[in-house]
Structure formats: structure tokens, C-alpha cells
Amino acid sequence: MEDICRLPSRMILVLRGNNLKLLIMENSRDKSLRDLIVVNNLGGLLFWRTEEHVLSTGYLPLWGVSVCRYPASGKPILYIPELEPRDRLPEGVEIKTFPWGIIDCADPWEVLFNTIKEDIFKRGIDHLPLGYVPHFGQTAPPLMSGEGAPLPLDFLKRIQAIPVKGLRDVTGPMLELYMVKQPHEIEAIALSNKIAGIGIKAFYHHLEPGISEAEVASVVEAAVQNQMGKNGVEYAKAWPLIMSGPNTAYGGTFNRTTGKKLVSGELVMIEMAICVNGYWADITRTGTTGNVQPELLAIYEIVKEAQQMAIAAVKPEITGGELDQIARNYIDKKGYGDYYNHALGHHVGFRYHDPGPGLSPQSDLRLKEGMVLTIEPGIYGEELGGGCRIEDNVLVTASGHEILSDFSRALNPLSRDSF
Incomplete structure (x- = not known):
């Protein structure tokens, strides 16, 4: 596994009309996600859909197979395939890779899911369920938009087995975050x-x-x-x-x-x-x-x-x-x-x-x-x-x-x- 850490950036320049302004990126989105975790007594949130990545970290994946574990505290962890480009990864998150697309790895998903399990155990949150959205209808395409994300057929079943205490459906509160x-x-x-x-x-x-x-x-x-x-x-x-x-x-x-x-x-x-x-x-x-x-x-x-x-x-x-x-x-x-x-x-x-x-x-x-x-x-x-x-x-x-x-x-x- 490869670990990469990036420092957070909190300011962006925005051009609206003819006006260039500096926008301070407050942690309102981060706070809303962590509040959701605390209120629902979760060990964190699991994201893998393109729009979930964009909402949580601003990350637009290329392959569409990345997974994010968003914790109650500390940096979010983004698990990306080794073939994912490194030049547009989000700041302020911890990056880990898994061997998807590597020719000598028979089951990269087993590596990914075991790594997430190990991380949950190391953080001492294995006694809590993780929140997720099981179904949201259609999803946004990744950068490789010529085809859908190449997830395995049993992806949802296998990801549901990651936490010892299982996954909890947070569709309702996540819907509120999408709308505002x-x-x-x-x-x-x-x-x-x-x-x-x-x-x-x-x-x-x-x-x-x-x-x-x-x-x-x-x-x-x-x-x-x-x-x-x-x-x-x-x-x-x-x-x-x-x-x-x-x-x-x-x-x-x-x-x-x-x-x-x-x-x-x-x-x-x-x-x-x-x-x-x-x-x-x-x-x-x-x-x-x-x-x-x-x-x-x-x-x-x-x-x-x-x-x-x-x-x-x-x-x-x-x-x-x-x-x-x-x-x-x-x-x-x-x-x-x-x-x-x-x-x-x-x-x-x-x-x-x-x-x-x-x-x-x-x-x-x-x-x-x-x-x-x-x-x-x-x-x-x-x-x-x-x-x-x-x-x-x-x-x-x-x-x-x-x-x-x-x-x-x-x-x-x-x-x-x-x-």
C-alpha cells in the first residue's frame, strides 16, 4: 500500500462576471458530514459514487472505483486504484492505493476491503456501524464517462461486510446535504x-x-x-x-x-x-x-x-x-x-x-x-x-x-x- 498525505488549502479565487474574489472555503460541508456521523452514532461514512466524492472532498475520480471513508474526526481516507492519476487528487485527505488494474493481482477488491477493515480496527471504531447510501438511482459518471464505473457485481454485498457492526442506511440525511x-x-x-x-x-x-x-x-x-x-x-x-x-x-x-x-x-x-x-x-x-x-x-x-x-x-x-x-x-x-x-x-x-x-x-x-x-x-x-x-x-x-x-x-x- 502507498500512503500519500496532502496539506489542506482553504482559499480559492473565483471569477463571477467581471469580479475576481477570494473565497474562504469554510468547513461547513465537512461539519455537516461529521455532524451526521455523530448524530447517528456511526464510525464514519463510506462513499464510492462520483457525486459522493465531489460532495465530500471535491474529488472527481477518473476510473470510478475509488472509495472514501469519512471519519468523525481526523482526515478522510481516500482509497484509490494504483492506476489513478495523482495530479488532481484532493487536498486535506489521506491517500491510500490498492492494486486495481495491476496484472499480477488476482483480487484487488479483497485487498481494498481488507485494508479498510484494518483501518477501522486501528482507529478503534470497529464497534460502530458505518453509514452509506445503498441506492440513489442514476449516478454521475467518472472522468472515464464512456462506460459506467467497473465495479464488481458483488461490490455492494462485499462492502456491506466490511464493518463488524454492518452498515446503516443514511439516505435521508444525505439527501438533505445534496439539496442544500x-x-x-x-x-x-x-x-x-x-x-x-x-x-x-x-x-x-x-x-x-x-x-x-x-x-x-x-x-x-x-x-x-x-x-x-x-x-x-x-x-x-x-x-x-x-x-x-x-x-x-x-x-x-x-x-x-x-x-x-x-x-x-x-x-x-x-x-x-x-x-x-x-x-x-x-x-x-x-x-x-x-x-x-x-x-x-x-x-x-x-x-x-x-x-x-x-x-x-x-x-x-x-x-x-x-x-x-x-x-x-x-x-x-x-x-x-x-x-x-x-x-x-x-x-x-x-x-x-x-x-x-x-x-x-x-x-x-x-x-x-x-x-x-x-x-x-x-x-x-x-x-x-x-x-x-x-x-x-x-x-x-x-x-x-x-x-x-x-x-x-x-x-x-x-x-x-x-x-
Whole structure:
């Protein structure tokens, strides 16, 4: 086993708009994790999902097989495969390696799990259970996003056998931590949105008849990835989905890019997930390739107004259901209620779609300061000739809200330089 210790860093420079500021990274996230451990009488927490690493230590794994043991006191221990790059490991944690991917090791997982057991025994916490989240639905991909994390089929069973006193499900309290972001996480999500704006600008600049949906998507993806190495961006990847003309009619059901070529006078919609340094944004814009039929223009204006009304109402204590109804009632009043077939939004930041109750008609979620939510009403229909959605990422503040994705929502290509 290789041991590496790193000293903590507590300050980062953040560029918001034209303002460069120094942000002190207080230990609020660390405190919330350790409080969870103490309140639930645990020996610590076990994390292995990408978003769990990002939340707990700010670490974005490459292979997706690392495990973190977060203790009640002392440094978190990060168990990484020997093949993991060393240049972007988090500071303030203890690093240990295990021989995953090494050709002469028959069972690297046995080495890993035995090492964790030994560490628990040495720390004198073997009489306490460890907290974990058994299931959280979909998870964020590691840097090797071309495939899922290559964990063994019996990974969960074997990790459950590590502590003598077993594991305890802490899904509920962890969900609370996912939903309310800390200041340094908000700054990181804001950076993701800033880079998303560069991708959206590329989208607008390529809405020309004759270009294919796939070509537009490739330009957007390149514009985002080209930001790596600039302004604090170590990693940036976008998943742009482009739908044009009649394809936009299905935007409320699914989103996908095809080889269809754009033609003059149609709507073009981009649904884009973007990850920057491990933090996510989720953006939708709708543009055109020229003058569209009057009803589609009217639909766009209705969606835009519905979104603005909902965003204006975002503040602490309002419920998700109340926000949803603001947008839904307006769209229904305009005669298009039957064409709005999804919820108003969801949590975002640690994943493309963070866990937690969203902004649906039945949601009794009360918004809290620090939540980051999407606001994304839409209208879609084959008989309408297409569809439209506008989506922004909105931070709940003490006094109301802040739009993190506050860049152009232009429809007409003539306005596409208005960023």
C-alpha cells in the first residue's frame, strides 16, 4: 500500500462576471458530514459514487472505483486504484492505493476491503456501524464517462461486510446535504453555468439551414471542451442534444440528436448537460433558423413568460408545487395546458439530475437558501408543428433568488450575439 498525505488549502479565487474574489472555503460541508456521523452514532461514512466524492472532498475520480471513508474526526481516507492519476487528487485527505488494474493481482477488491477493515480496527471504531447510501438511482459518471464505473457485481454485498457492526442506511440525511449547496459548491456550479453559456453561444451561431443537428451538437461540445485549461477549468464536458423542426415536438418526452438537416423557418432546441470540475449544469434554449409560423412564435413567448413568472417567485419557503402551478396555470390559461407534460424542474449541481423531490404539481418541498434548481417549462405537440422549452439554473438566496445561467434566451438568430 502507498500512503500519500496532502496539506489542506482553504482559499480559492473565483471569477463571477467581471469580479475576481477570494473565497474562504469554510468547513461547513465537512461539519455537516461529521455532524451526521455523530448524530447517528456511526464510525464514519463510506462513499464510492462520483457525486459522493465531489460532495465530500471535491474529488472527481477518473476510473470510478475509488472509495472514501469519512471519519468523525481526523482526515478522510481516500482509497484509490494504483492506476489513478495523482495530479488532481484532493487536498486535506489521506491517500491510500490498492492494486486495481495491476496484472499480477488476482483480487484487488479483497485487498481494498481488507485494508479498510484494518483501518477501522486501528482507529478503534470497529464497534460502530458505518453509514452509506445503498441506492440513489442514476449516478454521475467518472472522468472515464464512456462506460459506467467497473465495479464488481458483488461490490455492494462485499462492502456491506466490511464493518463488524454492518452498515446503516443514511439516505435521508444525505439527501438533505445534496439539496442544500455550500458556498464553494455554489461557486463551482456557477462556473459550470458560465461555461455552459459559451456552448449556448456556439449553438446560436450555427443555426443555419443546411447544417445537421449532429454538426451543431459537435460544435457546441467542442466549444465547451476547449475551455479546459482556462480560468480554473480543469475538466469540461457537455452532452448537447439538438432537435429541430418536427423533432422538437417530442422534446417533452425525450431528447436526442439526429442527422436531420436544419431547414429555414423552424425551431431548434438544445438540451444540454454540462460538467465542469465535477459540478453540473442543465440548460435548455430554443432558437430558430429564420421566421417561424406565428403559432410557434406565440408558443415561445408563452413559455418564456411562464418561466419568468416562476423564476420571479423563487424564494425560501415557497413549495415546489406552488412554483409548478405558477407556470402551469399560465400555460393552461393560454390554451396549451395539454401540451405541457412534465414537471417544472429539479435539483442540479452534483449530477445532471440531483436526487431529491422536484418541482412537480404534487411537491410539498419547501425551498431553502442554498438550493439550486432548474426552471424549465415547455410546450410540445405534433399538431403544433414543434415544441419549445427554456431552462435555467436558479439559486435560492436568503432574499429570493439568483439566476446562475443568466445568458441569452434569444429566439431570433438576429439576436444571437446578445450575450
